[in-house]
Amino acid sequence: MEITSSTVLLLVAGVLVHVLPTTCTAVRGFSLPLVANHGGGTYRVDADGFMIVNTTSFHHRPFLTAPLRYMYGVAVTIGTGHGKSTHFLVLDTANSLPWMRCAHCLPVQRQRSPVFDPSHSSSYRPLHPTNPLCRPPNRVHPAGDKCSFHLPREAHGFVGVDTIILGNPTLPIHGIAFGCAQATEGFDTKGTFAGTLGMGRLPTSLIMQIKDRVAWRFSYCLIGPGHSQDRHGFIRFGADIPEPPPLGHHRIKILPTPAHFPHGIVDSAYYVKLLGVSLNGSPIQGIHQTMFERRHDRSGGCFLDAGTETTRLVPAAYTLVEEAVAHMVQQWGYKRVRDRDFLLCFREEPGIWSRIPRLRLDYEGPPTRHGEPTRAHLEIGSRRLFVKVENKQLLCFGVYPTTSRHPTVIGAMQQVDTRFIFDLRANTITIHPESCEDDTEPAPSEW
Structure with missing residues (x-):
């Protein structure tokens, strides 16, 4: 990190x-x-x-x-x-x-x-x-x-x-x-x-x-x-x-280090296979899993990290996601605004929050007992995709591009209000929506 x-x-x-x-x-x-x-x-x-x-x-x-x-x-x-x-x-x-x-x-x-x-x-x-x-x-x-x-x-x-x-x-x-x-x-x-x-x-x-x-x-x-x-x-x-609840949870497969890779410090992260990205349930065209795969030189890939502040996508994927989100909001008549601190912003106007789409990340899950492939989904609602910029009256996208050789990272902002259970023996990450505030206690006064 x-x-x-x-x-x-x-x-x-x-x-x-x-x-x-x-x-x-x-x-x-x-x-x-x-x-x-x-x-x-x-x-x-x-x-x-x-x-x-x-x-x-x-x-x-x-x-x-x-x-x-x-x-x-x-x-x-x-x-x-x-x-x-x-x-x-x-x-x-x-x-x-x-x-x-x-x-x-x-x-x-x-x-x-x-x-x-x-x-x-x-x-x-x-x-x-x-x-x-x-x-x-x-x-x-x-x-x-x-x-x-x-x-x-x-x-x-x-x-x-x-x-x-x-x-x-x-x-x-x-x-x-x-x-x-x-x-x-x-x-x-x-x-x-x-x-x-x-x-x-x-x-x-x-x-x-x-x-x-x-x-x-x-x-x-x-x-x-x-x-x-x-x-x-x-x-x-x-x-x-x-x-996890009997229904509504998903298991993401943690990828092993490929056999042809020499083991190294880059293997510290929890790499997963990101298969695609959807908005309001519809896959974003042009995004494919090869964008997120690790290369022979061990660059690229995708992992989850609570220590990275917000999600960062490889440029090719980010461009398609940004265009799809912008198009979906603009079709309701809301205009895009340039800003030096964020890459995608809209003027805050009545009703715009209801037009912010849900983003879904689709992952490879562990195979069934019969060897059949499974999928896992991380749903990200508008409260974890956009923020209000108070001093500018803007709504801005909280996802960023990385460089082409750096990995895609699913960061902390997009992990809020989701339970993550890491099982290193089974090589899975179980996820399900949860109000994380319900699992809190008052902070000690000495902190």
Whole structure:
């Protein structure tokens, strides 16, 4: 995940703490607070549930960088000899190394909690370079008598292990590996974040390090703007994951790394096969699955990532989607408006929200017991496709193009109010609509 001014995903995940050794029993299930922090107060939601953004705070964005700042993070409690403190890590389902800023990390940036100092934790120790985790395909490698990591445009430093406390009541799990950053390169704390929580598919991710304790499963349901200041959701593991409804859920197949690909860090993400895109149930002509396939050089492809702020489509597909959406709205007499911050906008006029189409993404599902192919569908309604730009009286499209070689990414804005259940043993992602606000609790006052 590239952390930009529009990446806002907070997830209160594990807790690295200074504790005395204890006997650790198997964990069947637990939940960790999932916190939303959408744009530092630049967002609000109207009475009809539509997101309103004020673009006067957008400055000096790179070309084609989405101005939307959806962020979710995990609040991790880290104990030291000076007492416990809560840290917030950006939730990242595309990378596979949990890391945080450690003592003397440069450049100096403000974050919500004190910077973690491993010298104050008696249970912390550096990861030995001979450890199996300190080798490819992970982004870690031996460096003398230590193990180092380097995440381009994000951070670099050394890898250590400590005890992580999970769930309530808390349970310590010893020897969890994470990166201790000595320098950050492009990572913006937003005055809050201490690092990222890698939940990808490689051995160094949090989920892969605890997979046998939680049956290889985790789940989240992202709340939208409007509740981020006073309530938090959950990332749930193992037996704490709610069962999907008997009807109305779909299973997306997680693609294996092709046999002819050498395994590498790009395999960290949850790649899926996107078959097509529809508007109001009608397929958009010209879009075909080959647009979203991974190439022999491992470029392209499509994956889901809660750490990317909004959906990004390869240019060929994006152009067709934008044209189809624009045509469908314009045929009702609404005029398109140019804007420097968004690629597709309309003047806000009476009745226009009822004319915004529903977008549907069609995926390959796992085969049936008889080997028959199946399909899964992610429905995206108008509240997750368009936003109101308050200072300009515009409605603007919240989907963006990527470059031709970069993958298509289904981002956080289009995942709101959908339950995602990742089953890494079955290689499936189960999805179904859900009011994610119903699975929240009031945020503690100390946050």
